Amino acid sequence: xxxxxxxxxxxxxxxxxxxxxxxxxxxxxxxxxxxxxxxxxxxxxxxxxxxxxxxxxxxxxxxxxxxxxxxxxxxxxxxxxxxxxxxxxxxxxxxxxxxxxxxxxxxxxxxxxxxxxxxxxxxxxxxxxxxxxxxxxxxxxxxxxxxxxxxxxxxxxxxxxxxxxxxxxxxxxxxxxxxxxxxxxxxxxxxxx
Ligand SMILES: [Zn+2]
Numbered sequence: 263x264x265x266x267x268x269x270x271x272x273x274x275x276x277x278x279x280x281x282x283x284x285x286x287x288x289x290x291x292x293x294x295x296x297x298x299x300x301x302x303x304x305x306x307x308x309x310x311x312x313x314x315x316x317x318x319x320x321x322x323x324x325x326x327x328x329x330x331x332x333x334x335x336x337x338x339x340x341x342x343x344x345x346x347x348x349x350x351x352x353x354x355x356x357x358x359x360x361x362x363x364x365x366x367x368x369x370x371x372x373x374x375x376x377x378x379x380x381x382x383x384x385x386x387x388x389x390x391x392x393x394x395x396x397x398x399x400x401x402x403x404x405x406x407x408x409x410x411x412x413x414x415x416x417x418x419x420x421x422x423x424x425x426x427x428x429x430x431x432x433x434x435x436x437x438x439x440x441x442x443x444x445x446x447x448x449x450x451x452x453x454x455x
Pocket of ligand 1: 315316317318319320362363364365366367
């Protein structure tokens with residue numbers, strides 16, 4: 263278990279150093295891609311021992327509500343893998359996957375690699391692939407941290423903790439007992455202003 267994330271503070275240190283083989287070796291593709299939280303995300307957490315969002319550090323197994331945010335991110339996206347002619351076996355291998363919270367995962371959609379990142383790398387070897395993966399992870403972690411900072415500023419500006427308008431006054435109910443209620447039947451009767 264990692265420490266709880268500070269809100270808005272992005273941790274960009276790569277989780278791959280904690281993976282078996284230091285994240286340098288093929289680990290296999292998760293067998294069950296049908297469901298994240300009880301399938302491929304769970305498998306990834308079990309195999310790597312990492313249960314936190316790779317981008318913000320939120321522990322995705324600590325509470326039920328955090329578990330609901332669990333998603334898995336392809337660091338080198340599938341679309342970019344196809345474009346660069348990378349083996350699908352590498353793209354879908356756990357050494358290209360990280361756990362991410364739903365918020366961070368949504369921030370990096372449609373990421374395109376700058377062309378120069380892949381230059382000079384032999385992407386048909388695990389070494390070349392891992393070298394590209396680490397550069398892409400660092401680049402995307404920076405982008406996600408920037409986006410989180412913008413979102414945090416927006417959150418603070420909105421001051422969600424305060425109601426947007428005063429609560430509406432509801433008519434008070436008044437219970438009348440004693441002589442005023444005489445003849446109104448047994449027990450106290452209630453009326454409104
Ligand atoms: Zn996150």
